Amino acid sequence: MSLSETVLNALFPKHVACSVCNREAVINEKGVCTACEEKLRICPPLPMLSQTDGFAAGLLYTEGIKQAMHRFKYGDAQYLAEFFASYMRLGEGWEADVIVPVPIHKKRLRARGYNQSALIAQCLSKAFGLRVDETLLSRIKSTRTQTALSVDARRKNVKAAFAARPCGGLSIVLVDDVKTTGSTLFECAKALRAAGARRVYALAACADELPYQG
Numbered sequence: 001m002s003l004s005e006t007v008l009n010a011l012f013p014k015h016v017a018c019s020v021c022n023r024e025a026v027i028n029e030k031g032v033c034t035a036c037e038e039k040l041r042i043c044p045p046l047p048m049l050s051q052t053d054g055f056a057a058g059l060l061y062t063e064g065i066k067q068a069m070h071r072f073k074y075g076d077a078q079y080l081a082e083f084f085a086s087y088m089r090l091g092e093g094w095e096a097d098v099i100v101p102v103p104i105h106k107k108r109l110r111a112r113g114y115n116q117s118a119l120i121a122q123c124l125s126k127a128f129g130l131r132v133d134e135t136l137l138s139r140i141k142s143t144r145t146q147t148a149l150s151v152d153a154r155r156k157n158v159k160a161a162f163a164a165r166p167c168g169g170l171s172i173v174l175v176d177d178v179k180t181t182g183s184t185l186f187e188c189a190k191a192l193r194a195a196g197a198r199r200v201y202a203l204a205a206c207a208d209e210l211p212y213q214g
């Protein structure tokens, strides 16, 4: 930030909606108010997810972040892709060729108008200098929303829900919005591997602290 910008910001602080709580407030460069900034938790290193070569997430899925994610997924707040992406980093030693967002079923895409993970992937593409390929993976089963399901039910719900096109030799960064049980990322990684992917890394915008079982 230049000196004049710093001075201007000090004289005329920006009062716009906070990305997390959506209230009008003075916000930081990430679009977050002071109260929410204090509650944000960067995700610590997490246990490895089965079928992947690495797993990382941006933020812990705390109460405020849950609300922001809800607006992002169901409230048309597409601009929040930039906010979530800004906390996401490639893991150490990841050498990737392409970013693949977790797909949503075309029926849901029609209803919602966008795939939130694809929006995040587009932001990451700029940040990481990697291309996005939305054609490699598709959702072939229209699954129920995972939110209200138990761990077991979630696993069954997404089983064989994805199909991958041949991706021989590619190292892929798989991008998802929220990792809870890990069953979605597991199924996606499995499909990409079966289609020949050399490596599959999983990168989620948010993760809860529930360790993946199985």
Ligand SMILES: [Zn+2]
Binding pocket: 018, 019, 020, 021, 022, 023, 025, 032, 033, 034, 035, 036, 037
């Ligand atoms: Zn806030």
